[in-house]
Amino acid sequence: MRFVHLLLSCTFLFALSQPLLSQLYPYPVTVPPALSGNFGELRSNHFHSGIDFKTQQVVNKPIVSIEDGYVSRISVAPGGYGLALYIDHPSTGHTSVYAHLNSFSNKITEWVTEQQYQLERFQVNLYPGEGTLPVKRGEQVALSGNTGSSGGPHLHFEIRDRATQDPLDALEFLPAIADTRAPDVRGVAFYSFAGKGVVNGSIQPVRVTVNSDGAGNPLGLGRTINAWGRIGVGVKSYDRMDGQANIYGVKYVRLYVDDEPVFSSTIRRFSFEETRMLNSFVDFEDWKKRRSFFMKSFLEPGNTLPFFETKNRGYIDITEERPYRLRYELEDHAGNRLTYRFTVNGKKQSIPQQSPCQNWMAWNLQNSFMEPGFTLHIPIGNLYDDLCFSHEVTESQNHFSDHHQVHNRPVPLHNRAEMWIGLHTDTLRNKDNYGVVRINENGSESWMGGRYTRGGMTLHLRELGDRYAVAADSIPPVITPIEPGSWASQRRIRIRLRDNKSGIASF
16 A cells, blocks of 8 residues: 555646646747657667657748757768757746757857867867856757658757756756547556466566557457466556557556555656666567567666566466466556456466576676687676576588677667687788677678687677677678769769678778
8 A cells, every 4th residue: 555655646737737837838849739759768778868849841940949048069971960959947947949950040150150160071070068058948949850870851859868868858947738549558568487487387578569449449358368477567558649641659657466566667757877778678689570568567687777566576376276466557757557357367377387497697707708719798787687598509501600699589688798609710911800780680781890809809788688699791881973074063963882791981
């Protein structure tokens, strides 16, 4: 009951503060507000740190500062946020961020251009002083665009804690956007823990697709789930908003077992140092294989994300032969809630025992694996859970090294592990032409790079589960003119750059 009281108290306080917060800032866009992405959405290797405003599928819509302040940072880059502004607001303790812009206002553009000429480069990361570029609430500071790593015209907008630069849910500080649609349920997954539990006679995850009726209401699981021992569950869910075809992340996820709270997540803020920990929150193997996001409702020991409340870290112990009643409550920022109920049958069954492990890696220790022609060093703080590591070697005459399968399934790393692959043939005079390639399931190769050391190649990994070898790239990029006859009349030169392996490093 203490857990329930605490949860309700926090919810009550949040509800009281919400009307005040929602009046704090105006919208940064001058078109009717509509979102293509919300805060905390699950993305590849990270949580979405802002909200994405639609700009009517075009660029050059006016963007305004949400409050008095000063431009504290300006980024100009071909990738990432493209053209981006960071504005500090000392009176409120926030930093606002405006990304993928097409251009800055005249006074900002003049200052940036001067700095670029002084530095003699286009790509810059600038930090104006407090008195250099002051702005007022509602002042136009830019035009919207599609620069950087953007998939279409929009404004990526963030509100950050000025002291820590932690991103916050910007919707908590803006006027409400019309939203009466609750989240939906796309699937439920069941996980057993090796040597401790079993689901439907197996230790493999059981992932169930949840279908909907004609009105969009989720149907039942459609299959029986029998379990025994320690298990965990996960849910695949997305949110919707009025008048929009997009899908969004779910802000609140709560799991109950027999009406007792077991797990809850509330994504309101996080740090950029933590954002990669998303890979522990989701079913990483399913994401890698199917590009599907199941949110796990239990915590691996290395998961320290700050927005969870759990009982027994979300683990469920099935110890009685009876039905266990589970329900998810899925809620969005506007308070629209969906409740989804399902049953797990407690059924006594044999729990497969773990085979002896020769290469055990503990999540809270530094781990190393060494064999002739291969080493792997994983610093402490990189694994989210214990691991029985496997390494498989296959001879290859088509590469400068053997093939190395680095573990038998996808496993995320929080930072980087260091892998070294020895060469069985070292014939290149220019060692910079060597590079590690990832050998994909279809046989294609992806150039990963690395550096030549001790008769082999060293590469830093962000995940395990792939196959690697050492190849070479000694062929320069190809430059192809595009319609050169029109260059003079159009007053621009168009060319196509291609490289068959390592890619274009600079141009």
